[in-house]
Amino acid sequence: MRSLHCSSLVAVALVAACGPAQTSEDGRTLGDVLVEAPDAQWRYEVRVDPALARLEVDALLEEAATTTLGVDAPAEAFIEDVNVWDGRGWRSVTLQQGTFDVPECRRGCRLRYGFALAEAAAQVRDEEVAGWGQGAVLSPPSAWLLRPPDDGIPFAFAVRPARGVDFVSGVWPHARAEGVYSGDSVYLWRSPYSAFGRFERERLAVGGGVIEVAIVAGEQPLDRAATLRWIEGSAATVAEYFGRFPVPRVLVLVLPRPGQRIHGKEIGGGGASIILHVGAEASEPHFARDWVNVHEMIHLGVPAMPREHLWLTEGLATYVEPLARARRGELDVEKVWRDMMEGMVHGLPEEGDRGLDRTPTWGRTYWGGALFALVADLEIRKRTGSERSLDDALRAVVRAGGHNGVFWSIRRFLEVGDRATQTTVLTEQYDAWAGRPVMVELAALWRDLGVALEDGAVRFDDEAPLAEHRRALTAPSSL
Structure with a gap:
């Protein structure tokens, strides 16, 4: 990862060297974006036609470690008319094996190109790349911002829609430049949802x-x-x-x-x-x-992680959602436990299971992750005499800046959670469950919690060993 810094003076000089600025319908130019986002080293201005057929992109890239440019597959097939300013005029660049080789970008380059937005939406039909959605086109910037595969580079882009067309995006807005979105290039893959339309x-x-x-x-x-x-x-x-x-x-x-x-x-x-x-x-x-x-x-409260840990993000959402709703009186406690008793069985390992990190089935991803959360929550409560819970771990992650807008390692997530609960439950349990199957005796667990299904109805036993913890899981929040 490279850490580079630039100034608006460098940016303006590069604009001058790379050819005339393009002007959008509202009179703004690519240079306006440069002035408004002087901290960005890759800058883009995107214009949208009224029919949502095509994007026209002007790009200014400061020196890059790699001169091979691309976008998220399969969007490269819809990048059109790529030209680079070579100091004397515009030179055409063609697609070769899914990427564009632009040697000029090693020292900084100016590009202009198109993206066949409507055609991509009709053919790809994937909201994470390009797809139609009830009259709008959903397509994130990772599909149409040509860039090198370098991480750690600050980027910024502005979209200038035609009259009657709007653009919305989940990418973070620039802190100081209105109408400009920005971030680190490590996030320019599978970018947050974005859309063009009304x-x-x-x-x-x-x-x-x-x-x-x-x-x-x-x-x-x-x-x-x-x-x-x-x-x-x-x-x-x-x-x-x-x-x-x-x-x-x-x-x-x-x-x-x-x-x-x-x-x-x-x-x-x-x-x-x-x-x-x-x-x-x-x-x-x-x-x-x-x-x-x-x-x-x-999900917003859990940092983005490598895909082998999807069970953690989906499992936490599956586990926390009914508890959070029950605490606000939005869901009956009986339904919380009925759904858990009927669902958790799908999270148990089956023959051939290789642990949560290596068994990406539906049951293990959603209910296996939820079972991990329930067992960890109960263990934290037992070890701390009900002074701490999984709630404390997840709240600490958010306080530490962990959310789905940033990448964290799973170890960092576990360490922050364990520190908040003053235990090592999360790390211990992950080490035990991640790489091999662990069977949980659900019948014994439900008995200890004091919950049972009898003649189709949920029955509670408040004398059960873990009944106090069961009640606490759905009790109104003390925050």
């Missing part, structure tokens, strides 16, 4: 964080007021659990769809974003029963 926008402030809501304006009108109340309520539930909203800002992109169902997913790393596919017929009762939004927002 949106109804709302800004919600909850628990010290900002939720930027963008509802796609299409043929499926939603109950806007009910949708916003649902999003705000979910954010409040998550903020209460963590002690504050876990990220400073998140984009919540709402895509209306026919019917009543709700589906969601999130992406972080260099920002925070959630997509919610919401049935246009969904109403207050549907939102009151929904678990999806709280689940996705719980």
Whole structure:
């Protein structure tokens, strides 16, 4: 990883050397971005046509360790008309084996190129690369910002849509430059969700964080007021659990769809974003029963990690979501335990299991991770005489700056959590469960917790050895 610094003087000099500036519809130029984001070494201005057919990109890259430029696959097939300023004029660059070789970028280069946005959306049909979503095109900057594979380089980009078109992104906004997004190039892969189109926008402030809501304006009108109340309520539930909203800002992109169902997913790393596919017929009762939004927002409090640890992020969200909702009176305690008893069995190792890090099945990822969380939570409570819990570990991670907008190693996550609980439970349990199957005797666990299913009904035994811990898991928060 390289650590480089630049000044606005260097940036302006490079603009002058690399050819004339391009002017957008509002009169701004690439040079404006340079002045507004002098700390960035890779700078981009992106213009969008009214039909969302094509992006036109101007780029200025300061010296790079690697002169091979690319984007997230398979978006490279839709990068068009790449030209580099060679000091005398524009030179065409062609795609070769998925990348563009631009020797000029070793000492700094000016590029201009296009991205076939609508064609990419129609062919790729993937919201994490390019895809249509109820009249909008979803495509993150990792799909259309050409760059070297260098980490540790500060970048900035600005999108200048045509009149009648808007752009929203989960990438962090630049701290001082309005309309500019920025970050570290290590996050320029699988970037947070972003979209082009027409949106109804709302800004919600909850628990010290900002939720930027963008509802796609299409043929499926939603109950806007009910949708916003649902999003705000979910954010409040998550903020209460963590002690504050876990990220400073998140984009919540709402895509209306026919019917009543709700589906969601999130992406972080260099920002925070959630997509919610919401049935246009969904109403207050549907939102009151929904678990999806709280689940996705719980993810915001867990740092991005390598994919072999997906069980931890999904498992924590699966475990924490019902507890957080029950503590606010949004979910019956009986349902919490019914769902756990019916779900945790799917998290047990089966034949051929190689531990949580190496068994990426649905059951082990979601319910195996949730079982890890439950067992760890109970062990922390037992060792500390109920003075500490998994809640303390997760809140400490957020206080330490850990959220899904940043990358952490799993060891860092475990160490911060253990320090907060004054135990070594998380590290010990990870070392035991990560690389080999560990069987949990669920019947004995439920008996000790004092919970049982009898004739289809949940029964509690308040005299059971761990009944006090069971009650504490769903008791209203003391924060």
